Amino acid sequence: MYKGKKVLAIIPARGGSKAIKQKNIVKLAGIPLIGYVSQVLNKINIIDFSLVSTDSEKISNISMKYNLNVPFKRPKSLSGDKISDIDVMCHALKKIEKIKKSKFDVIVLLQPTSPLRRYSDVVKVIKKLVDYKLDSVWTVSKTDPKFHPLKQLVLKKSSLLYYDKLGKDIIARQQLSDLYHRNGVAYAITRECLLKQKKLLGKKNGFIIIKRFLANIDNQDDLDLAEFYIKKENEKKI
Numbered sequence: 001m002y003k004g005k006k007v008l009a010i011i012p013a014r015g016g017s018k019a020i021k022q023k024n025i026v027k028l029a030g031i032p033l034i035g036y037v038s039q040v041l042n043k044i045n046i047i048d049f050s051l052v053s054t055d056s057e058k059i060s061n062i063s064m065k066y067n068l069n070v071p072f073k074r075p076k077s078l079s080g081d082k083i084s085d086i087d088v089m090c091h092a093l094k095k096i097e098k099i100k101k102s103k104f105d106v107i108v109l110l111q112p113t114s115p116l117r118r119y120s121d122v123v124k125v126i127k128k129l130v131d132y133k134l135d136s137v138w139t140v141s142k143t144d145p146k147f148h149p150l151k152q153l154v155l156k157k158s159s160l161l162y163y164d165k166l167g168k169d170i171i172a173r174q175q176l177s178d179l180y181h182r183n184g185v186a187y188a189i190t191r192e193c194l195l196k197q198k199k200l201l202g203k204k205n206g207f208i209i210i211k212r213f214l215a216n217i218d219n220q221d222d223l224d225l226a227e228f229y230i231k232k233e234n235e236k237k238i
Helices: 033-041 057-065 085-100 119-131 163-171 191-197 221-237
Strands: 008-014 049-054 106-109 136-142 151-155 157-161 180-190 206-211
Touching: 008 033, 008 085, 033 057, 033 119, 049 057, 049 085, 057 180, 085 191, 106 119, 106 191, 119 136, 119 206, 136 191, 157 206, 180 191, 180 206
Parallel strands: 008 049, 008 106, 136 206
Antiparallel strands: 106 180, 136 180, 151 157
């Protein structure tokens, strides 16, 4: 609880990932991805309850081995790759409130695919949401200028075209404005925003910028890069 607001953390972990099979429990430096979420939660004292939303028995069992709560099984209707985070969160919130007979004021989304998050990242989004009376707060990272929309191209038949027509006027990166992208580390949202606005990005929103290296695991290359980074960090501690 933070300033009288009850906080729920939801960890979405469906079993049907495609690029990496059972991605949410694939091992990174000997620990399943979902295990990294548990490590972070163990350091946070302002989250009242946390749960894993999964349709997979295997993910459920591994989650419980890492002391994560799995109070119910996610229905198949919410387990496809086209199901939104909002649908999963709404289901989980309503389900756990019915089980606990208690309402939560703040919901935090923690995806297992961001194993390099720190507990301070999560605490910051919760506190900013409550302190500034916002609908939602996301963690974001600055986008590399190489990936700026004005530098992107599309293929049309046998030719290249600028994704945005303004791209043809860009000569140097100094002409590009700073852009940011969500990095998947943490999202905080109010109960009202989730259930009434049904948006992850609320009308009154805020952000926490993370400047350090992060990994968002979507394929084997992401996993290899994260493994390399963790090993380098561990070597520094020796």
